[in-house]
Amino acid sequence: MTQIRNIVRVSKVTKTFKLGKVLVEALKGIDLEIAAGNYISIMGPSGSGKSTLFNMIGGLDKPSAGKVFIDEVDIAQLDAYELAWLRCRKIGYIFQTFNIIPVMTALENVTLPMTFAGMNSDEAITKGIGLLQLVGLGDRFEHKPSELSGGQQQRVAIARALANDPAIILADEPTGNLDLTTGEEIISLLKQMSQDRGVTVISATHDFKMLNVSDQVVWIRDGLIDKIEDREELSISVGRIGSR
Amino acid sequence: MAADQSTAAGTALTGEQVARQVVLPFKKSVEIAFKSIQARFFRSMITTLSLVLAVSFLSFVNVSTDMANGLLTTGDPVVRENLTAAGYDIGPRDASVGSSPKQRWIVILSLLVCVVGIVNAQLMAVTERFREIGTMKCLGALDRFILRLFVLEAGMQGVAGASIGAAAGGLFAVLNAWIAFGSVALRVLPAGAVTASILSATGVGIALSLLGVLYPAAVAARMQPVEAMRVEQ
Numbered sequence: 001m002t003q004i005r006n007i008v009r010v011s012k013v014t015k016t017f018k019l020g021k022v023l024v025e026a027l028k029g030i031d032l033e034i035a036a037g038n039y040i041s042i043m044g045p046s047g048s049g050k051s052t053l054f055n056m057i058g059g060l061d062k063p064s065a066g067k068v069f070i071d072e073v074d075i076a077q078l079d080a081y082e083l084a085w086l087r088c089r090k091i092g093y094i095f096q097t098f099n100i101i102p103v104m105t106a107l108e109n110v111t112l113p114m115t116f117a118g119m120n121s122d123e124a125i126t127k128g129i130g131l132l133q134l135v136g137l138g139d140r141f142e143h144k145p146s147e148l149s150g151g152q153q154q155r156v157a158i159a160r161a162l163a164n165d166p167a168i169i170l171a172d173e174p175t176g177n178l179d180l181t182t183g184e185e186i187i188s189l190l191k192q193m194s195q196d197r198g199v200t201v202i203s204a205t206h207d208f209k210m211l212n213v214s215d216q217v218v219w220i221r222d223g224l225i226d227k228i229e230d231r232e233e234l235s236i237s238v239g240r241i242g243s244r
Numbered sequence: 245m246a247a248d249q250s251t252a253a254g255t256a257l258t259g260e261q262v263a264r265q266v267v268l269p270f271k272k273s274v275e276i277a278f279k280s281i282q283a284r285f286f287r288s289m290i291t292t293l294s295l296v297l298a299v300s301f302l303s304f305v306n307v308s309t310d311m312a313n314g315l316l317t318t319g320d321p322v323v324r325e326n327l328t329a330a331g332y333d334i335g336p337r338d339a340s341v342g343s344s345p346k347q348r349w350i351v352i353l354s355l356l357v358c359v360v361g362i363v364n365a366q367l368m369a370v371t372e373r374f375r376e377i378g379t380m381k382c383l384g385a386l387d388r389f390i391l392r393l394f395v396l397e398a399g400m401q402g403v404a405g406a407s408i409g410a411a412a413g414g415l416f417a418v419l420n421a422w423i424a425f426g427s428v429a430l431r432v433l434p435a436g437a438v439t440a441s442i443l444s445a446t447g448v449g450i451a452l453s454l455l456g457v458l459y460p461a462a463v464a465a466r467m468q469p470v471e472a473m474r475v476e477q
Contacts, residue, residue: 051473055470055473060382060468060469060470060473061470080386081266081386084381084384084386085384087381087382087384087469088266088383088384093379093382093383093472095473096473097375099375099376099378099379101376101379101380102376103276103280103283104276112380115267116266116267116268116383116385116389117265117267118266118267121272160383164384172473
């Protein structure tokens with residue numbers, strides 16, 4: 001794992017929304033570099049621009065000014081087809097609301113991105129079962145989402161995010177709809193995936209449990225980066241943060 | 245970008261061409277569309293029901309006219325009298341009857357109402373599935389995959405609804421003629437014309453179903469993937 005390589009580079013990004021006649025500046029010039037293979041948490045209160053920044057990194061939204069590079073490719077230059085390709089191959093998404101497609105079984109959910117990527121069906125099923133076993137759902141792949149608990153659904157989502165061996169996993173409040181213990185399990189699963197597979201995990205979160213496993217924490221406040229803390233600095237201040 | 249493929253840990257796919265593509269095979273789209281209908285069977289049934297009713301009305305009107313024409317070929321004055329009594333507008337020398345303008349208008353109106361109903365139901369289905377569509381887009385689906393899924397679903401509903409409706413309408417028209425004119429109606433049944441009427445009603449029904457889904461499917465296809473991230477719903 002090359003530590004110096006930046007998988008995501010955000011350069012002077014601003015984003016302005018128009019709410020009625022008022023212009024709202026959600027991001028006021030963000031510069032950020034994320035090294036490949038790290039586990040990054042983006043922290044910040046609601047309305048801090050955290051989600052906006054997160055969507056930019058995921059190629060779900062385009063900045064008003066500035067540039068976002070994923071693997072040194074400027075995503076503003078990509079057309080719809082290339083963006084779909086990027087979402088399919090480079091990025092795995094995990095959502096707060098799990099977003100497992102309700103009409104499909106766990107296995108079908110996991111194999112869907114592989115189908116989009118042109119993998120043949122047998123290969124996809126073998127790989128899908130492998131991934132579900134990896135997240136601890138080896139015996140439940142024929143179940144519909146309605147038959148799975150929240151934690152299990154989020155595990156399916158993690159397996160689905162890993163389907164095409166992405167370079168980045170974007171997790172938007174992955175523990176937001178889970179109880180404490182299940183949340184911890186999901187966090188350690190994400191951390192383990194990041195370590196074993198060298199995937200960069202970027203998560204936007206309120207959850208202080210995330211801090212323990214993060215290699216880097218980016219604090220966002222009022223559309224600007226407040227501070228970036230590395231793991232070593234964090235372990236000293238965790239007690240204070242937790243009690244805050 | 246394909247050159248960066250090696251960065252993804254343990255890529256199972258090989259070959260530059262494979263690595264570049266984003267696809268959804270037709271067979272797979274049919275499978276997903278079918279499952280989607282199956283999973284929301286009750287909903288789909290209600291959407292389809294309006295189509296069944298409109299198409300069966302169309303089929304009933306056309307087949308009834310066919311039956312009346314069949315009866316006219318007997319040349320029997322009693323049958324002719326009965327037809328007039330049943331409301332058919334037959335001149336003394338007419339060898340055939342057509343549907344009256346009023347009937348045609350009612351049929352066209354019912355079909356219009358049906359299309360509006362389908363558009364409404366499909367728009368609701370799209371709204372209900374915003375997150376699902378957004379998720380698919382996050383997983384790499386192109387606009388045209390989504391469009392295709394919705395059109396396929398509507399096509400399946402159209403085929404099922406229209407054929408049931410046309411067959412039911414035709415059958416009812418034949419029974420109606422039998423009851424009204426006696427067994428003579430069955431003896432002179434113009435099988436070719438009746439089949440043609442039923443088939444054309446089926447065709448019209450499928451076309452209406454596809455027409456009704458075009459706008460909702462376009463709305464779905466144009467949706468931004470960021471919708472999948474929204475928590476409230």
